[in-house]
Amino acid sequence: MEGPAEKLKADYSTPLEISGLTVSLKTKAWKCAIVEDVSLRVRSGEILGLVGESGSGKTVTCLAALGLLGPAWQTEGEIRLARTRITDAASASQLVSVRGREAAMIFQDASASLNPIEKVGKQLTKTVARLRGVSTGEAREIALDLLRRVEMPDPEERFHSYPFQLSGGQNQRVMIAVALAGRPELLFADEPTTALDVTVQSQILDLIKSLRDETKMGVVFVTHDLGVVKEVCDSVAVLYAGRIVESGSVERIMNAPRHPYTLGLIESMPTLSGHVPEGIEGQVPAPDKRPQGCAFAPRCDKAQERCRTQLPLGARSDGGDSVACFFPLEGNLGRTERPELSSHSRPADGPSTDALLSLKDAACDYDTRRGKFRAVSGITLSLNEGDRLAVIGESGSGKSTIGKLMLGIEPTSEGTATFMGNPVPILGTSDHIAFARSVQLVPQNPFLSLDPRATIGSQIEEPLEIHGIGTRQERRARRCELLESAGLSLDLATRYPHEISGGQCQRAVIARALALRPKVLICDEATASLDVSVQARIIELLRELHRMHDLSIVFITHDLRLARSLCSHVAVMRSGQLVELGETSPMFEAPEHPYTSQLLASMPDVEVADSRTMETMQ
Amino acid sequence: MTGFVFRKLLRTLFTLFLVVTFVFFVLRLTGDPVSAMMPDDTDPAILDELRKQWGLDRPLGVQYLEYWFNLLQGDFGNAYRDGRPAIEIVAERVPATLKLTLTAFAFIVIAGFPLGIFAAVNRGTAIDRGIMTISVTGFSLPNFFLGILLIFLLSVTLRWLPAYGSDHWYNLIMPVITLGTAGAAVIARFVRSSMLEVLNAPYIRACRARGMTERAIIWTVALPNAAIPTITIMGFMVGTLIGGSIVTETVFAWPGIGRLLIDAVTARELAVVQTVVMITAASMVFANLAVDLLYLVIDPRRRYASGTGE
Structure with missing residues (x-):
């Protein structure tokens, strides 16, 4: 019999092994299984990417x-860290001796x-x-040294x-x-790096890679961003509804995904070269409502009867390729190019006669x-009418302020x-209502x-x-029309916001705006809080609305890939x-300003350089 | 830092000014010391003579200005009856009250904090529910009732403690419990919810992830963070204690300023009442000032936000 957190012979070659x-x-x-x-x-x-929505x-x-x-959770199966088996029965002191020494963790919100x-x-x-186990004096020296190793600017000063x-x-x-x-x-x-600006994100990713090279530690990198995965990971495990659906090397997964969900995720990612994201229909089932067969079957267009009743053999992330699908895809990933949305070619800054909304020498205090x-x-x-203008920049660059000026939420301190x-009326004035x-x-x-507390x-x-x-x-009729054009079914009208998903909520907000x-x-980071597969569908909706209603869009975002996939013009903001x-x-092909090039270079991208031939066959 | 303290101090003095003014007028509008002191059938001429002698016949405004004039020279007025300076009468009662309230304050902290922490750490268990039930009972009991209950139980029935007196340390036990229970109960609840909030914070999870023991996390990380908001409550607590001491001192015949106040109000000893009220108001106001300053010491975020950082 093995003890609860039995010390094993040090296994430096595989610091983490989880099975079943x-x-x-x-x-x-x-009781509800989450994983x-x-x-x-x-x-x-090795850096293993754990990817999922x-x-x-x-x-x-x-x-x-x-x-x-916490105590409300129950784990079954085997977990082995470097030298220790972790089980539910492991005592607090055993766990304490493992944490920080054999394995450490960093989180999304560092602050x-x-x-x-x-x-x-x-x-x-x-x-x-x-x-x-060193003295405080020694520890101080080591701590300062660690701050230098993580490339902290002015470590002596930051220390305090x-x-x-x-x-x-x-x-x-x-x-x-x-x-460390x-x-x-x-x-x-x-x-x-999810909460960080792209340029900072790329520095942190580089740091993690170089520390890995230096210390030879293994890394489990959790992310929802396949671009980041491509940037830092050696291998990938794709999780869907609590199970690994596919695993393998980064190159293989990104170039030739075999599980339809992996393909869907990759297709959902907008890219710097202008791939128009295609989302995945439907939504992830709640843990207590997972279907009997393959959890992805209800959203999968390749699903057959068998998928709905039987569970495919689970994929294991153990170095080799593995996929949990009865009908895995084969061949390389290609991109379906979609026609670019038409845009009247014109310089966006020139004084234009038919400008719909414009800012001139505008400042805001x-x-x-x-x-x-x-x-x-x-x-x-x-x-101009029919334009889709992206306003991009990092946090604090003033991109949201531009939206506020355009909406009359803030008055211009200088300029117009x-x-x-006509001048944009300020919120609260009677002119603003018409505006x-x-x-x-x-x-x-x-x-x-x-x-x-109000229905959708x-x-x-x-x-x-x-x-x-x-x-x-007439209003009732218009409501149905709006629901439909936002891609919502009519029965959602009687639901409350908490009863529908995030993506559906955002559609409802768009319907209301229309x-x-x-x-x-004016969309201010309108997709930033959504999962990629849902984000892709909202982008699709915005493109559709643009086409159908000749809508002009200002899309404020930190994600250059989204700007590329949706917008005809881009404004880059910095401080x-x-x-x-x-x-x-x-601009994306040949940026003029060095900052734009820097942003583009920092943006993790899933785009595969060459293979552009579509070959998804069964 | 000095600028900040100076601004706070100015505001404190203004508060004191308002208190003095309010007390002065309310006391004079609610009853006449002369008729309260003399028998009902006293000759009105004698009453008038007394009023004249004590300066009560002059317009209120004049009395008020004169009062301030004397106050600024350190003269708090004299008691009508024996003519002793009011400040002297009050000063000899202050030590007893200080002994009672400071011990009660210590009791509140010593009982309230551990109970709150213990309940938070054992959230949702019988321990938590037990502590919270006791706490509700604690602050629901009026303290005169608790005092009488204690006397009945410990003095009358069990004969463990004398019902009154103030010469020995054990004389403090019942008054302190009477005065401090409600405060301890409030602090326990407050510390519990503050701890629960902190224990759910991401930095606590991060501490666990780097192998800190639960005990170290609770005492060195969670408690200092959870204590910050409780400081405000502690400031209020000073006021509650002073108010509560009036009742407690009466119940246990404790020779402090609380009982002095009751006697002085009945006898309409204006100078004594004013002095007691001023001293209690000053201690509350300074307790709040201390709270504000304490915030600066323990919460670096406030220190920098108030522009007093390094």
Whole structure:
């Protein structure tokens, strides 16, 4: 009999081995499996990408491996870290001795993962002293050295900073330094770059790779972004509804995915070369509503009777290729090129006669405690009828402020904002009411912009009521029309926001924005909180609406790939300045401003260089 | 830092000014010390004479200005009856009250914090529910009732403790429990919810992930973070204690300013009442100032936000 956290002979070649892992959430009354029959192996120096959409069980798998799940969770199967077997019965002290030493973990929100009231240097020093059993003085030296190794700028100075004084990227560097404190053989990285700007993300990814090379530690890299996977991982395990559906080397998976879900995910990713994402129909089943056969079958266009009743043999991530599908795809991935949306070719910055919305030398100041803060300045750009303008930039670049100026939420401090030749009225004035019919906003978080206590249908009708448009019957009819054009089924009208998925909520918000037949739709990070397969479908919807209703779109985003797949023009923002403005394809092929090139180079991309022949056959 | 303290201090002084003014007028509008002191059948001429003697016949505004004039010179006025300075009468009662309230404050912290932490760590278990039930009972009991209950139980029935007196340490036991129970119950609840919030924070999970023991996490990471919001409550607690001490001192015949206040109000000893009220108000206001400053010491985020950082 093996003891609960029995010490094994050190196995430096495979610091993580999981087989047949099932993790369930249980209460007295019910038990629900979140992760089912997962097997994976990570070798020293290997970066394994654990990929999947929200709710697929990626994070739960990592937490289970460190025994970090609470008492409400039950794990079955085998988990072996470098020298230790982790089981439910492992005692607290056994787990404590493993964590940080054999395996460490870094998290998505680094700024929230550090003790907010202790200086980072002190936190790091304490961790080093504890994990390496050295004196505080020695630990301090090691801690400083670790900060240098994670390439922290001014490490001596930063040592005495509190987490709130550091940027997200710097905090993530601190977290990585803390994770390295115990010289672990394995690192779990749970979406460590998701909350970061692209240029910072690419630095952190490089850092993780170089530390891996240096220390030969194994890395489990959890992410939903296949572009990031392609950038850092050696092998990939794709999770869907708690099971590994496919695994293999990065090259193989990205070039020749065999599971329809993997293909769907790859196709959902917009690319810098302009691939138009195609989403996957339907949504991930909730853990307690997973179907009997293959969980992907209801969304799979290749599914047959067998898929719905039988479970395909689980894929194992153990170095070789493996796929859990009765009818795996074969051949290389190709791209279906879709016709570019037509766009009148014109310079976006020139004073144009038929400009719908334009900003001229516009600046915007915010009042802060320490006086005025100029968020953007000297912005000149215009949106013509039928344009799709992307405003891209990193956080704090002023891209949302541009949206606010266009919507009249903020007044211009200098320069002008005009709509069809007239100044944009400011929110709250009587002119703004009429203006709002023509320009509508789609915000980032659909849940927050819907009233939780009103039905979807009534919220879609609301703009019509406010503006006194049509009779009751006419509004009802328009509501059905709107639901349909947003790709929602009519019976959703009677549901409440919490009863429908995130993607459906965002569609409802779009439907509501379209109720007044606006000329311009301003989408502020409208897909940023959605899963990629859902995001792709929203992009599809926006393209469709553009085509059908001759809608002009301003798409504010940090994701250059989205800008490429949706927009005709791009405005690149950096610290409140407009650094480059022009048509999308020429700019992406030959950016003029060095910052644009830097952004493009930092953006992880799934695009495969050559193989563009479509050969998905059975 | 000094600028911040200076601004806080100015505001504190303004609060004190308002308190003094309010007390001055309310006391004079609600009853006449002369008629309260003398028998009902006293000759009105004598009453008038007394009023004149004590300066009560002059317009309120004049009395008020004179009061401030004396106050700024350190003169708090004299008691009508024996003519002793009010400040002296109050000062000899302060130590007893300080002893009672400070011990009660220590009791609140020593009982409230561990109970709250213990309940939070054992969330949802019988321990948690038990502590919370006791806590609800604790702050629902009026403290005069709790005092009488204790006397009945410990003095009358069990004969363990004397019902009154203030000379020995054990005389403190019942008054402190009477005065501190409600506060301890409130602190326990507050610490519990604050701890629960902190224990769910991402940085706690990160601490676990790097192998810190649960005990170390609770005491060195979670508690300091959870203690920050409880400091506000502790500031309020000072006010509750001073208010509560009036009742408690009366129940246990404790020779502090609480009982002095009750006596002085009945006798309409204006100078004494004003002095007691001013001292209690000042201690509350300074407790709140201390809370504000304590925040700066323990929460670096506030330190930098208030522009007082390094």
